[in-house]
Amino acid sequence: MKTDENADFLNTISPYFSVKPTKYGGRGCFANTDLVQGTIVHRCSSPLSSTITRPFKKQVCESCFKFSEGKTFKFKLTSRKNTSTSTSPSALYFCSQSCMDKFIALDIDDLYLESVLNVERLFLRILKDRCQMNFKDEEEQETEMILKLENELKQSNNNELFISQKWQEVEMICQLQLSKLKTKQRQNLDGFIPRINENEYLDIKYIIGILCQMYKNEYKSLSSESSSSLELQIFPYLQSNDVEKIFKYPYLLHSYTNKIYKFLKFSTCENLQPYITPPIIRSIIGKTLTNVYGIWSIDETNGNEEFFGYSLYPSASFFNHSCHPNVIKIKNEGYFSFKLLRNVQKNEELCVNYGVYINDDFETRQKFLKQWFFDCLCQRCVEEINVKNKEKV
Numbered sequence: 001m002k003t004d005e006n007a008d009f010l011n012t013i014s015p016y017f018s019v020k021p022t023k024y025g026g027r028g029c030f031a032n033t034d035l036v037q038g039t040i041v042h043r044c045s046s047p048l049s050s051t052i053t054r055p056f057k058k059q060v061c062e063s064c065f066k067f068s069e070g071k072t073f074k075f076k077l078t079s080r081k082n083t084s085t086s087t088s089p090s091a092l093y094f095c096s097q098s099c100m101d102k103f104i105a106l107d108i109d110d111l112y113l114e115s116v117l118n119v120e121r122l123f124l125r126i127l128k129d130r131c132q133m134n135f136k137d138e139e140e141q142e143t144e145m146i147l148k149l150e151n152e153l154k155q156s157n158n159n160e161l162f163i164s165q166k167w168q169e170v171e172m173i174c175q176l177q178l179s180k181l182k183t184k185q186r187q188n189l190d191g192f193i194p195r196i197n198e199n200e201y202l203d204i205k206y207i208i209g210i211l212c213q214m215y216k217n218e219y220k221s222l223s224s225e226s227s228s229s230l231e232l233q234i235f236p237y238l239q240s241n242d243v244e245k246i247f248k249y250p251y252l253l254h255s256y257t258n259k260i261y262k263f264l265k266f267s268t269c270e271n272l273q274p275y276i277t278p279p280i281i282r283s284i285i286g287k288t289l290t291n292v293y294g295i296w297s298i299d300e301t302n303g304n305e306e307f308f309g310y311s312l313y314p315s316a317s318f319f320n321h322s323c324h325p326n327v328i329k330i331k332n333e334g335y336f337s338f339k340l341l342r343n344v345q346k347n348e349e350l351c352v353n354y355g356v357y358i359n360d361d362f363e364t365r366q367k368f369l370k371q372w373f374f375d376c377l378c379q380r381c382v383e384e385i386n387v388k389n390k391e392k393v
């Protein structure tokens with residue numbers, strides 16, 4: 001994470017709040033003046049990146065995330081390249097012509113479209129192979145590898161260093177494999193693609209979205225077009241939790257390095273290759289868990305939620321959680337608004353709810369929030385902790 005020094009632009013996110021350090025660590029959003037209930041303190045339109053799960057890809061709009069309630073959307077984009085290898089080419093789906101046009105306008109020479117469709121093509125092939133062939137030996141080998149990695153991680157007395165070494169190792173392995181190939185052989189690296197699972201497929205599409213934004217930014221600055229988007233400028237300042245996450249789920253280190261990284265290295269086009277380096281991919285993955293917003297459907301009749309994927313809006317990533325929030329996130333088609341639930345005083349922190357049930361007791365709320373690796377220190381929790389401590393005395 002970049003330090004916030006010289007990051008004055010973080011205070012250009014909204015005229016209503018500034019991003020400042022909180023008492024409990026990290027940064028938060030603080031009201032610049034007294035504000036009245038109902039004020040929209042922030043609005044973000046296009047995410048820096050997003051990813052939709054495969055089962056819902058035909059029913060959730062790639063642009064605005066609208067759900068078709070089970071029907072397949074009519075508007076779709078397929079590859080403009082020759083797809084002679086596939087009888088039913090994969091596609092990206094949209095709820096309307098205008099959403100499809102918006103998507104095309106944001107892409108650059110179909111880079112994102114073609115890259116994501118390529119992930120889809122490769123993943124479909126992996127799924128087909130899985131149905132037709134037996135990969136028992138390969139799966140056993142993988143389980144052994146993961147167990148070995150878990151043990152090494154437990155025994156290591158410097159987790160950060162251990163994780164960095166594993167990232168460097170995988171880069172060296174990829175370079176070595178590539179160096180053994182003749183120029184012609186390098187044109188089709190499908191044989192080197194690791195067999196990824198659904199979660200890895202989801203993450204890879206999301207990573208590609210950010211890499212395309214990085215490419216677009218560099219391409220624009222070369223052609224002296226407008227400078228980088230605020231969302232991309234903010235991205236390096238987001239908090240990363242990769243060490244905590246890997247320590248809790250060590251198999252993820254295997255997934256990130258031997259699966260996701262190798263997949264990206266051997267499958268993505270030349271334009272994106274300069275960005276496929278351990279520091280960049282590690283930083284994207286590390287910032288995912290605690291900063292992305294889930295894309296969910298809510299069935300009003302029974303309250304059931306369905307997970308459709310996730311998206312990242314860096315400008316909306318500085319809102320901390322509160323169990324008595326004063327801001328609500330509202331999803332309109334294609335954008336998020338952040339609206340005040342009550343009047344707020346100057347310098348008061350603006351907080352949203354990360355999804356806890358407000359009526360749950362202290363322990364249940366804390367347990368729920370642990371998935372984002374923090375003990376909630378919102379005002380309500382601190383007051384409840386103080387009462388508990390007094391009762392103990």
Ligand SMILES: C[S@@+](CC[C@H](N)C(=O)[O-])C[C@H]1O[C@@H](n2cnc3c(N)ncnc32)[C@H](O)[C@@H]1O
Nearest residue numbers: 026027239290317318319320321374376377378
């Ligand atoms: C989306 S980020 C919010 C911005 C973050 N504070 C920063 O400096 O980048 C979420 C992270 O902020 C911290 N956080 C959010 N709400 C919190 C709370 N109520 N108590 C303690 N930490 C909190 C946690 O570290 C959490 O993983």
